[in-house]
Amino acid sequence: MMTGLTFAQKVLSKHAGRSVKPGDIVFADIDLMMATDGTLPIAAKQFEKFGGRVAHPERVVLVQDHYVPAKDIVSANASRVTREFARKHGIAHHFEVGRGGICHHVLPDAGLTFPGDLIIGADSHTCTYGAFGAFGTGVGSTDFAYALATGKLWFRVPQTIKVVLHGRKGRYVQGKDIALALLARLTIDGATYESIEFTGEGVADLSISDRITICNMGIEAGAKAASFPVDDVTREFLSKFSHRPIEAVHADPDAHYAQVVELDISALKCLVARPSTPDNVCEVSALSSQPVKIDQVFIGSCTNGRIEDMRQAAEILSRGDVHPDVRLIVTPGTQDIFTQMAANGLLEVFSRAGAAITPATCGACVGGHMGILGDGEVCLSTSNRNFVGRMGSSSASVYLCNPYVAAASALKGYICSPDDL
Ligand SMILES: CC(C)[C@H](C(=O)O)[C@@H](O)C(=O)O
Numbered sequence: 001m002m003t004g005l006t007f008a009q010k011v012l013s014k015h016a017g018r019s020v021k022p023g024d025i026v027f028a029d030i031d032l033m034m035a036t037d038g039t040l041p042i043a044a045k046q047f048e049k050f051g052g053r054v055a056h057p058e059r060v061v062l063v064q065d066h067y068v069p070a071k072d073i074v075s076a077n078a079s080r081v082t083r084e085f086a087r088k089h090g091i092a093h094h095f096e097v098g099r100g101g102i103c104h105h106v107l108p109d110a111g112l113t114f115p116g117d118l119i120i121g122a123d124s125h126t127c128t129y130g131a132f133g134a135f136g137t138g139v140g141s142t143d144f145a146y147a148l149a150t151g152k153l154w155f156r157v158p159q160t161i162k163v164v165l166h167g168r169k170g171r172y173v174q175g176k177d178i179a180l181a182l183l184a185r186l187t188i189d190g191a192t193y194e195s196i197e198f199t200g201e202g203v204a205d206l207s208i209s210d211r212i213t214i215c216n217m218g219i220e221a222g223a224k225a226a227s228f229p230v231d232d233v234t235r236e237f238l239s240k241f242s243h244r245p246i247e248a249v250h251a252d253p254d255a256h257y258a259q260v261v262e263l264d265i266s267a268l269k270c271l272v273a274r275p276s277t278p279d280n281v282c283e284v285s286a287l288s289s290q291p292v293k294i295d296q297v298f299i300g301s302c303t304n305g306r307i308e309d310m311r312q313a314a315e316i317l318s319r320g321d322v323h324p325d326v327r328l329i330v331t332p333g334t335q336d337i338f339t340q341m342a343a344n345g346l347l348e349v350f351s352r353a354g355a356a357i358t359p360a361t362c363g364a365c366v367g368g369h370m371g372i373l374g375d376g377e378v379c380l381s382t383s384n385r386n387f388v389g390r391m392g393s394s395s396a397s398v399y400l401c402n403p404y405v406a407a408a409s410a411l412k413g414y415i416c417s418p419d420d421l
Pocket residue numbers: 038039066122123124125138366
């Protein structure tokens with residue numbers, strides 16, 4: 001019996017040049033391949049063993065984001081290797097520190113992520129590009145090296161989970177709460193190697209920023225990819241890039257789904273993921289009987305580092321000063337976002353409130369630098385992972401939340417919602 005095709009099947013069919021079904025192993029042409037200073041050095045070593053040329057330098061993007069500005073000699077050398085690889089192989093899309101930022105914000109803002117594209121990244125959060133109707137997926141450095149050499153990569157065609165979104169967000173609820181609510185439903189391995197497709201009338205109300213956050217966290221449920229349909233919101237975002245036509249790929253109405261999840265956004269409250277997995281979710285209000293005191297708040301990352309996220313945090317922070325027992329670290333997603341924050345007064349709001357503002361980098365998110373946690377410390381973070389040791393000491397604990405909650409908690413000194421101010 002013939003059924004229609006999911007988004008994942010359509011993109012992989014198009015790039016493999018044949019019709020595919022879940023479970024098939026295919027070789028597909030890659031439109032864009034991205035690596036960072038965190039992963040390119042390993043891929044480059046593997047690539048040199050092949051001894052050839054990069055097949056399509058114009059399809060390669062290298063971003064200096066994980067450990068920049070270099071924090072030690074090891075990171076300086078990782079950046080140097082990445083830089084030299086870009087020069088040697090004529091890779092024009094090389095984003096230096098100070099001229100880029102976190103890869104998953106840099107690529108969309110540079111007009112490099114388009115609907116229907118097959119994009120790989122040597123970074124697990126490459127699923128972010130589903131916010132633009134692309135099939136983005138993270139790959140290991142060896143696979144990345146193979147793609148550099150050939151322009152192709154193998155894929156097992158995934159099953160698809162359809163997530164139907166209903167209703168509109170309430171005050172102080174944003175993409176992060178939808179991502180966490182979905183994780184609570186699916187759990188951290190509930191979508192392993194499956195593609196997630198968002199649909200439903202609730203999609204129209206979600207900004208690009210919300211969609212980035214939601215797709216970004218697909219990997220926290222194990223998803224191979226996560227995608228939104230291309231609609232007016234997507235077209236508006238892409239309208240500033242005129243170098244390519246928009247060729248949206250949408251699932252067929254009779255596509256077969258492994259699972260359908262319905263999510264009522266209008267019922268959502270501000271959520272928090274407690275240590276040490278992103279699916280350990282509860283409402284912020286559930287913590288009020290035993291307040292969780294915090295030592296550090298981190299606002300940034302590829303999950304919540306956009307100008308909208310910064311505006312949401314600033315709206316709350318303009319109401320007071322950071323609590324004396326709390327350090328607040330604010331990290332814009334890109335250099336351009338940093339510039340916008342300067343132009344529209346946000347830097348001043350953060351600075352006056354007592355925040356330390358860092359350059360656009362992964363920084364504290366991965367326990368790299370500029371905000372590493374000490375023994376027993378508690379951090380509230382807008383990033384995507386709260387694993388043991390993720391942000392520093394293995395005895396530190398990390399909670400995840402949206403920027404409104406992060407900012408409100410920074411003022412109060414314990415985890416709370418803006419409604420509690
Ligand atoms: C360093 C890199 C391989 C890693 C990833 O792939 O996700 C990092 O970005 C992370 O968020 O843990």
